[in-house]
Amino acid sequence: MPRLSSGRHRKRATIGLAALLGVSGVTAAAIALSSPASNAAEAPKENCGGLDTALQNNLDFIAGQQANPDAQSAARIANRQAVVDLIQQRRVVAECTANVVANNGQAAPAQQAPAQQAPVQQAPAQQAPAQQAPAQQQDQNGAATGDVVCAGSTVTLSGEAGAPAASSNQFPAGTKLKVTNLDNSKSTTVTVTSVSGSCALLNNAAFEQVREPGKFLIRRARIERVG
Incomplete structure (x- = not known):
C-alpha cells in the first residue's frame, strides 16, 4: 500500500505542477516525460496542429530560398x-500523420524515428524556475531583464x-522573451x-531589430524570460 500511495502522490504532483504553471501541450509533455514517475503510456502527446504549422512555415521558407537563391541561401x-x-x-513521437507540404507542393522529408529520443523528451535543466514569472529587474539603460534561458542557443528568423513576435519549443504562448545580439548589443x-x-x-520584424x-x-x- 505505501508504494501505491507514493505513486499517486507523484502523479498528482506532476499534473498539479503543469496546471499551476499554465503550460501548453508542448511544455506539459516535457514535464511529464522528465518525471521519474512517468512512462511512455502516461505521457500526453504534443499537439499535432502546432507541430504541423511550425513544419509548414519552415518548409515554405526553404522553398522560397530554393526558388529565389542568393549568396546566403x-x-x-x-x-x-x-x-x-x-x-x-x-x-513521430506525437504520432502525427498529416501530409505536410510547402505552399509550392514540396513534401516534407520522410518521417523517421529519432535515433536518440531522450534529448527530445528531456526538459531544460532548470525548467521549473524558468516557468515561474521572474521578478523583473533593470539593466543600466533601464531595460527589463530576466532569467537567462536556453544558454548557448543560436537565433534565426522564421x-x-x-508585428514583432517569436515562436518557441520551450515556452507557452504569451511568454515574453528578450533576445540580445551580443555581436552588436541590439535587443528586442x-x-x-x-x-x-x-x-x-x-519573425521577420523582430529579427530586423537585432540583426547584423x-x-x-x-x-x-542572450535569451531572457522577462514575463
Whole structure:
C-alpha cells in the first residue's frame, strides 16, 4: 500500500505542477516525460496542429530560398533544415500523420524515428524556475531583464510576417522573451505566439531589430524570460 500511495502522490504532483504553471501541450509533455514517475503510456502527446504549422512555415521558407537563391541561401536552408528535422522527430513521437507540404507542393522529408529520443523528451535543466514569472529587474539603460534561458542557443528568423513576435519549443504562448545580439548589443522583447523547433525563433520584424547587415543567424545571443 505505501508504494501505491507514493505513486499517486507523484502523479498528482506532476499534473498539479503543469496546471499551476499554465503550460501548453508542448511544455506539459516535457514535464511529464522528465518525471521519474512517468512512462511512455502516461505521457500526453504534443499537439499535432502546432507541430504541423511550425513544419509548414519552415518548409515554405526553404522553398522560397530554393526558388529565389542568393549568396546566403545555402546557409539559411541548412539552418532551417535542422529545425525541420527536429520537428519531424517530435511529430513521430506525437504520432502525427498529416501530409505536410510547402505552399509550392514540396513534401516534407520522410518521417523517421529519432535515433536518440531522450534529448527530445528531456526538459531544460532548470525548467521549473524558468516557468515561474521572474521578478523583473533593470539593466543600466533601464531595460527589463530576466532569467537567462536556453544558454548557448543560436537565433534565426522564421520568415513569417506581422508585428514583432517569436515562436518557441520551450515556452507557452504569451511568454515574453528578450533576445540580445551580443555581436552588436541590439535587443528586442517579443511575445511567444506559436510553436517552433527552437528555443526562440524570431519573425521577420523582430529579427530586423537585432540583426547584423547581411546575416541571417545570431550565433552569440542572450535569451531572457522577462514575463
